[in-house]
Each structure stands twice: as C-alpha cells, then as structure tokens.
Amino acid sequence: MQIAVLLYDRFTSLDAVGPFELLSRLPGAETVFVAREAGPVRNDQGNLAMVADRSLAEVTAPDIVVVPGGPGSRGVMRDETVLDWLRTADASSTWTTSVCSGSLILAGAGLLKGRRATSHWMALHNLTEFGAEPTGERVVFDGKYVTAAGVSSGIDMALHLLGRLAGDQVARTVQLLTEYDPQPPYDAGSPDKAPRELVEYWRARSAQVL
Amino acid sequence: MQIAVLLYDRFTSLDAVGPFELLSRLPGAETVFVAREAGPVRNDQGNLAMVADRSLAEVTAPDIVVVPGGPGSRGVMRDETVLDWLRTADASSTWTTSVCSGSLILAGAGLLKGRRATSHWMALHNLTEFGAEPTGERVVFDGKYVTAAGVSSGIDMALHLLGRLAGDQVARTVQLLTEYDPQPPYDAGSPDKAPRELVEYWRARSAQVL
Numbered sequence: 351m352q353i354a355v356l357l358y359d360r361f362t363s364l365d366a367v368g369p370f371e372l373l374s375r376l377p378g379a380e381t382v383f384v385a386r387e388a389g390p391v392r393n394d395q396g397n398l399a400m401v402a403d404r405s406l407a408e409v410t411a412p413d414i415v416v417v418p419g420g421p422g423s424r425g426v427m428r429d430e431t432v433l434d435w436l437r438t439a440d441a442s443s444t445w446t447t448s449v450c451s452g453s454l455i456l457a458g459a460g461l462l463k464g465r466r467a468t469s470h471w472m473a474l475h476n477l478t479e480f481g482a483e484p485t486g487e488r489v490v491f492d493g494k495y496v497t498a499a500g501v502s503s504g505i506d507m508a509l510h511l512l513g514r515l516a517g518d519q520v521a522r523t524v525q526l527l528t529e530y531d532p533q534p535p536y537d538a539g540s541p542d543k544a545p546r547e548l549v550e551y552w553r554a555r556s557a558q559v560l
Numbered sequence: 561m562q563i564a565v566l567l568y569d570r571f572t573s574l575d576a577v578g579p580f581e582l583l584s585r586l587p588g589a590e591t592v593f594v595a596r597e598a599g600p601v602r603n604d605q606g607n608l609a610m611v612a613d614r615s616l617a618e619v620t621a622p623d624i625v626v627v628p629g630g631p632g633s634r635g636v637m638r639d640e641t642v643l644d645w646l647r648t649a650d651a652s653s654t655w656t657t658s659v660c661s662g663s664l665i666l667a668g669a670g671l672l673k674g675r676r677a678t679s680h681w682m683a684l685h686n687l688t689e690f691g692a693e694p695t696g697e698r699v700v701f702d703g704k705y706v707t708a709a710g711v712s713s714g715i716d717m718a719l720h721l722l723g724r725l726a727g728d729q730v731a732r733t734v735q736l737l738t739e740y741d742p743q744p745p746y747d748a749g750s751p752d753k754a755p756r757e758l759v760e761y762w763r764a765r766s767a768q769v770l
Contacts, residue, residue: 362581363577363580363581364577364578364580364581364738367573367574367577367578367608368574368577368578370573370574370608371572371573371574371711374605374607380607381605381607381608382607383607383608390600390611395584395591397584397590397591397592397593397613398577398580398591398593398610398611399610399611399613400608400609400610400611401600401608401609401610401611403607403609450739470739471739488739488741488743489743499739499741500737500738500739501581501737501738501739501740502715502738502739502740502741502742503739503741505712505742505744506742506743506744506745509744509745509746510745513745513746518746519755519758521745521746522746522748522754522755522758523748523758523762525744525746525748525749525754526748526749526750526751526754526758526759526762527710527711527762527769528574528710528711528712528749529660529680529681529698529709529710529711529712529713529749529750530711530712530742530744530749531698531709531712531713531749531750531753532712532715532716532740532742532744532749533698533699533716534715534716534719534735534740534742535716535719535720535723535731536719536723536728536731536732536735538732538733538735538736539735539736539738539739539740539741539742540736540739540741541736543741544732544735544736545729545732548729548732548733548736549736552733552736552737559737
C-alpha cells in the first residue's frame with residue numbers, strides 16, 4: 351500500500367501533514383512525498399521547506415493520492431505535467447483525495463466532473479467551474495474521491511479513510527496515539543459559526559488568500 | 561515577534577506543523593524552524609524531511625519557543641547543546657512551549673521544575689522524574705510555560721496562545737481561515753475515551769513508541 355502526498359510551491363503545510371501524520375500510521379503503508387522534482391518545496395508563507403523524496407516520474411501508481419491545498423494550487427491547476435501525473439495516478443488508485451483547495455487541482459485534472467466535493471469555504475464556489483457539485487460538508491466521499499474542507503479538515507478525512515481501509519479499531523488506535531481529542535477554545539472554525547463580520551471580511555478577500 | 565520551532569532527528573511532524581500553521585499566521589510574526597545544524601531533519605517514521613532554515617546558533621533570542629515531541633525526544637533530553645540553547649532562549653522568551661513528549665525536553669533542560677505540565681498520555685508519568693507535576697489536561701499554562709498533550713493537541717495550544725498574544729478576534733480569524741471545526745468520526749482521542757483494551761495495550765508498549 352503506497353500513499354503519495356503531492357507537494358508544490360506555496361502549498362499549505364498542515365493540509366499535507368495532517369492527513370500524512372495519521373494515514374502513514376496505517377500498518378504496512380509506505381508514505382512518500384512527491385513533487386515535480388525531488389528536493390525541498392517551500393510552503394505558502396515561505397517559512398517552511400518540506401522535502402519531496404521522490405519526483406512525480408518515480409511514483410506512478412500510488413494506492414492513495416493526497417493533494418493538499420494552498421495559494422499555489424491556482425498555478426498547479428494549469429500545470430499539465432502535474433495534471434497528467436494526477437490522471438495517470440488516479441487511473442489505478444484506490445482513493446484519490448484532497449484537502450482544502452487541493453480539490454481545485456483534482457477538478458482541474460477533470461477528476462471531479464459530476465461529483466460531489468468540498469474545499470476550503472472560500473474556494474467552494476470555484477468547484478462549479480469544473481463541473482463538480484460543491485457541498486459545505488467537512489469530508490465528502492463520492493466513489494473513490496474524498497475531498498476535505500479547509501486546512502485542518504484533512505485530519506478528520508484521514509480518520510474516515512483509516513476506518514474504510516483498515517476498520518474502526520485501527521482508526522481508533524491512530525486517534526488515540528495522536529491524541530486527537532480536539533478542544534478548541536473558540537467555536538469559529540466554519541463560516542456558519544464564526545462572527546458574520548469576520549466571514550464577510552475574508553470572503554471579500556478570498557482571491558488574495560487562496 | 562520571532563517564533564522558533566525546534567527540529568531534531570525523529571521528531572513527530574504534526575507536533576511541529578500543527579502549532580506552526582496557526583501561530584505563524586499571527587500578524588507581524590516571523591516563524592523559523594531551527595535545529596542543531598541548518599538543513600533537512602527527518603521525522604520519526606523516516607518518511608518526511610523538513611528543513612531547518614537556521615542553526616540553533618543563529619537564533620538565540622526567540623520570543624516564542626515551540627518544542628515538538630517524538631521518539632527522538634529521548635535523545636534530545638540528554639543533548640547538552642540543545643538543552644543549553646533552550647535554557648538561553650528561555651531566559652528571554654515570552655512563551656516557552658511544547659507539544660507531546662516535547663515537554664520532557666523542556667523538563668530535561670530543568671525548565672519545568674515545580675510546574676504543572678502535560679505531555680502525551682503515554683509519557684505523562686515521566687514528567688515527575690524532572691520535578692514537574694503532570695496533569696491530564698490537553699493544554700496547560702503555568703506562568704510562561706505552555707505544554708500540550710499528544711501530537712494533535714498543539715493546534716488547540718496555538719489557538720489558546722493566539723488569544724493571549726493578540727486577542728480573541730485574531731484567534732477566531734485563524735480558526736476560521738484554517739477551518740478548524742473538528743468533526744472526528746470516532747471518540748477515542750484520549751485514554752479516558754478510547755476502548756480500555758486499546759489503552760492498556762499501548763500503555764504497556766509506551767517505551768517503544770515514545
């Protein structure tokens with residue numbers, strides 16, 4: 351079982367590391383970070399480089415593909431080398447997944463046509479441009495396509511996937527070992543719950559953020 | 561405002577990236593990954609290298625120190641170069657923080673003597689060896705020392721800290737932008753909630769895991 355996590359310039363680090371940390375604990379799984387070329391890839395804020403151990407050309411048939419989001423997704427959506435890799439990987443994958451605006455990259459590759467999907471709340475409306483049906487849910491399964499909402503939601507996605515891949519007991523084990531018992535001190539994590547003025551302020555600036 | 565996140569061989573990646581992703585969104589903050597030497601540092605599973613952009617010698621007076629946990633913490637607890645750096649950084653820091661078994665590193669540096677602190681549930685008991693008072697809470701503030709429980713808890717810690725640093729509205733903004741509205745499909749994220757046999761199985765193996 352091979353899990354490939356895609357990196358690209360200006361990805362959001364938690365989008366990638368959240369599901370990575372949980373999925374890579376699947377017994378027997380080999381998890382690998384991949385990018386156009388092997389080597390360090392810098393995040394959206396420019397203050398963290400993560401190393402892609404393999405180039406896309408070296409990893410052609412992963413069982414699970416994870417595509418993080420980030421401001422760089424806008425460029426990757428038009429990068430035919432990456433899109434071709436995604437289409438090829440998807441042809442033999444068991445699960446093709448994304449976090450945040452990573453779903454726009456999947457959509458850009460033509461993989462979400464006619465499918466229900468989610469994305470960061472500020473990017474949701476862009477899914478329709480590619481024939482996907484946006485939903486406001488946190489984790490959306492449609493066939494083998496699994497999309498998660500913004501940044502932190504990839505952790506929830508990973509737990510859902512672990513349950514499907516290996517059963518509830520393995521998923522609970524990973525939850526216990528990563529002590530995922532969330533206790534946020536605020537309740538502003540979705541546009542339905544955050545103060546309305548905050549949501550409106552950021553919605554108006556979504557093009558600059560994502 | 562400078563935030564330094566410590567990396568060391570066999571750290572746990574989500575311990576570092578969870579609080580990093582949220583804290584680095586603090587307006588005006590500069591966040592930097594540091595290690596004994598600048599360059600790539602590999603995680604506990606060996607399948608992810610993150611780059612420390614600076615050596616310890618280059619970052620001597622950060623305002624906030626973040627120490628992740630991981631199996632490598634056992635070695636770092638006895639690495640006088642890192643412990644000396646921590647003591648020096650702590651002498652002028654506003655907040656000295658840890659996630660997971662990172663609190664054992666702070667304790668090893670002598671910084672948690674007589675203080676309430678937390679850690680991964682499997683490492684909690686080790687805190688007493690260094691004169692700290694373990695608590696089972698998810699995020700513990702004692703003076704300027706902030707410790708968080710296992711792996712994923714650094715995200716909650718970061719939200720608490722953002723509130724103290726910049727007020728509730730900034731913390732809520734970061735929660736909204738990272739869409740941190742957790743909806744885990746299981747409720748097994750703490751030893752109080754997970755099936756008892758799972759907790760006992762892993763407690764007996766804690767020395768091999770952390």
